[in-house]
Amino acid sequence: MASQSNIFAPLVNLLKVFNPITYWEHILSPTFNFGCNIQDMETEHHVVDKVGSYGKQVNCVLDVLTVLVADDRLDPQKLTPQELNFVNQFKDLAREADRVAAAFQDKPPHHLTGFELDHVLEDLCSLKRANPSLYQEFKRKINTSLADQRQLGRG
8 A cells, every 4th residue: 555645746846846936025926936936926016015016027028119110110121031020020919918908908999090001002012012922911911911811701
């Protein structure tokens, strides 16, 4: 018959691997850290307490980067195709983060304005010159999306 101490051996070994640390300063919402840098744990909690959540910090960085990559500040013709792809991926990420946050908060999603549409069209013209293959890919996606919307009776 196995002793009770052997029954929990796998769990004990698992906990040794993950090195869990429990932060109980806020007893109603404790923080559990697995495999973190224990030496910086107090600093991390202090920053979150004083500055704001990681989400708030990341959102601030996204907002600043959105300004820096705005179409009127960034010349796509001066970017390599890879750099332009990075910028477009970032813009997609920022828009998706806004969309998901708005949906979660039950806010209506932002709809494209005429001013924003003008910028999108200008971007597409610049893209056609700077990266014709990516332009063709975007054009195909737009045409496919419009065709799909027409089939659904929305366009």
